Amino acid sequence: MVLRSFAKINLSLLINRKLKNGFHDIQSLFCLIDLKDRIIIKKIKNKKDKITFKGPHSKYVNKSNNTVRKILKIMRKYKIITHYYSIIIFKQIPVFAGLGGGTSNAATLFKFFAKKKSKSISFNKVVEKIGSDFRLFFYNYGFLKNMKTIISLQKHHRLYFLLAGPNIISSTKEVYSKVRKYSKKEKISQAKLKNKKNFIDYIKNSKNDLQSIVEKKHRKISILLDDIKTMRGCYFSRMSGSGSVCYGLFTNQSCSKAALISLRKKHPKFWFSIAKTI
Numbered sequence: 001m002v003l004r005s006f007a008k009i010n011l012s013l014l015i016n017r018k019l020k021n022g023f024h025d026i027q028s029l030f031c032l033i034d035l036k037d038r039i040i041i042k043k044i045k046n047k048k049d050k051i052t053f054k055g056p057h058s059k060y061v062n063k064s065n066n067t068v069r070k071i072l073k074i075m076r077k078y079k080i081i082t083h084y085y086s087i088i089i090f091k092q093i094p095v096f097a098g099l100g101g102g103t104s105n106a107a108t109l110f111k112f113f114a115k116k117k118s119k120s121i122s123f124n125k126v127v128e129k130i131g132s133d134f135r136l137f138f139y140n141y142g143f144l145k146n147m148k149t150i151i152s153l154q155k156h157h158r159l160y161f162l163l164a165g166p167n168i169i170s171s172t173k174e175v176y177s178k179v180r181k182y183s184k185k186e187k188i189s190q191a192k193l194k195n196k197k198n199f200i201d202y203i204k205n206s207k208n209d210l211q212s213i214v215e216k217k218h219r220k221i222s223i224l225l226d227d228i229k230t231m232r233g234c235y236f237s238r239m240s241g242s243g244s245v246c247y248g249l250f251t252n253q254s255c256s257k258a259a260l261i262s263l264r265k266k267h268p269k270f271w272f273s274i275a276k277t278i
Contacts, residue, residue: 005037005089005108006278007099008136009161009240009247012206014183015176019147023132024176027186028144029203030136033161033275037105038090041112043083050086060095060169067106070129078121080114094271096169098241100133107137124148133241140278143188155194158277162248162256164228164263165271166220170243178213200249204236211239221246227266231259245271 011029018024037055044050051068053061068087075081087109093101110126127134132147141153193199215222221239228237228248233255237248250256256274264272 001041001112003039003041003108003112005039005093005101005104006032006137007035007093007101007104007275008032008133009275010098010208011203011238011249013208013210013241014186014206015179015181015209016146016185017182018179023147024179025147026132026144027146027183028136029142029188029206030139030144031141031159031277032137032139034278035093035099035163035273035275037093037101039105039108040086040088040090041109042086044086046084049084052086052088053091054088055091057091057094057101058089061091061102067102067130068109071106071109071126074121074126074129075110075113080121094165094245096171097165097245098170098239098243099163099245100136100241103131103133104137106130107134111138151188151190153193154190155199156277157196157199160250160253160256161275162228162231162234162250162259162263163245163271163273163275164224164247164267165245166218166224166267167270168218168220168244170214170218172242175210175213175242179209181209183207183209200235203249208239208241210242214239214243218244224267224270227263228259231255231262234259 008030014027016025016027049072089105093099095101135150139150139152141156143151145151224246225237228234228246233251234248237246239246260272260274
């Protein structure tokens, strides 16, 4: 069995407050994109799972402590699975990038194995072990209203992106530890966001509260974001999640491809990819 594990982009990210448990209450407009890892699953007779990571970004994965091992342990504890498996993950999604690759892998496996059995375990218990982004991967387009509520967007606009990774490892825990200012809670209007121009205007005028923290530490991020937004057809540039991957939203795929060619020449050591919403 081969599964597709899609990356996500935070179109906006607002930090509202710090919670008593040490985590932060956030809001985010997000979407899944067609950049994906492939997961190959095969049942085995062993009494231990065999998990292998391959591909261009596999070397950065912690082989002994990762979301795939964690989700299998959780599902086995709650008897969602009883057998053991050989699982090979081909990593096309960069690690420590703000694209949720590891969490997507866990959510993809959970959706495949759990199906009707998912009621035997609450999402909150999974989120505690895997991370708050776990909920996002059950929606192609959505608004994270708070840490427990996601509003599924009725209208799915086709969006085109250029993704750029400056080969910086950005620690989510470290970035959040430096948050000192908080944004007010926002409400979204589904009716207004049905129009593509209104939708793009809304996200263009929004922000990522973590971006300035990462930019302050890594000058490369600021330079890259500036370079992206000067490309023809780019609405705006932003960092996804806690970084370090940055993206530009483009008017069409042709402009995103042209920008990729141009920026590859300027930053030959950076990772680049084009993507669109799924």
